[in-house]
């Protein structure tokens with residue numbers, strides 16, 4: 032767990048002082064992904080750099096597992112963290128293996144352990160070790176380089192992963208794929224992750240929680256669903272976008288709104304359109320619109336009807352969002 036207590040960071044002094052962070056307090060729970068979200072210059076990167084002490088706090092405290100990082104040895108602290116940055120930051124004149132092994136080498140791991148670890152990390156990010164180990168960064172696509180960046184950040188098995196717009200430089204299709212891969216990886220590894228993004232779509236997809244910043248202040252700290260359905264003020268409502276109801280549909284799943292079927296008992300081999308519990312509400316609504324249905328069966332793995340989903344249930348899940356919009360506009 033990482034705790035931020037009234038974290039304040041001012042660059043410079045006097046008339047030229049820049050207040051990058053003002054009295055920011057929040058907690059990053061163990062094993063969760065917290066996305067730091069907000070417009071350019073709101074203090075996201077500064078928060079990361081304070082966390083691994085690349086920058087010094089002006090006032091406040093940051094605690095790692097309850098201990099003030101200010102009192103820790105900076106090198107020791109950084110060994111407990113992995114850092115993945117936007118520009119990938121691979122050394123162009125070093126092989127992929129050597130790039131990934133950077134921190135384990137600094138930690139003086141035995142050579143054989145490093146080699147094993149490099150291959151393990153390459154497999155973990157879906158790059159075949161035999162193909163990629165001895166290549167140079169320029170011989171890889173942007174998406175492949177980004178995977179190497181993630182592999183490098185995780186190579187020494189840090190407790191905490193700091194990711195600064197890690198997939199920002201990748202085209203949208205590959206970006207979605209790398210995001211999915213990272214989520215699958217995180218479901219296994221359960222690292223404590225701080226993930227900087229300025230993209231609301233990415234934030235609600237990747238975050239267990241989202242910290243929305245505005246001009247150095249923490250504007251709202253909530254789950255993606257709460258941020259979309261219950262924005263605290265006009266700034267948040269505008270930042271998450273007028274189409275936030277659609278974003279909620281891309282976040283919630285059929286299991287979140289399905290109901291017990293009227294007709295009891297299994298009905299194998301059901302004809303016509305149907306859904307599964309893990310489908311997104313966006314897909315559910317799309318199927319309803321295409322087939323002009325307001326109710327659809329939800330089938331289990333064996334094809335038996337386990338529940339139904341209705342248009343009305345989806346609507347009621349979203350109801351209240353519009354009134355809240357009204358409130359925030361006042």
Ligand SMILES: Nc1ncnc2c1ncn2[C@@H]1O[C@H](COP(=O)(O)OP(=O)(O)OP(=O)(O)O)[C@@H](O)[C@H]1O
Pocket residue numbers: 042043049050051069070071072073074075076077078229
């Ligand atoms: N070393 C520095 N010296 C002076 N000002 C700085 C320094 N680093 C950051 N700042 C300023 O602090 C503020 C917050 O910067 P920060 O990089 O944390 O923003 P950000 O939210 O990460 O923005 P972006 O999305 O553009 O990366 C900005 O006004 C920035 O110009």
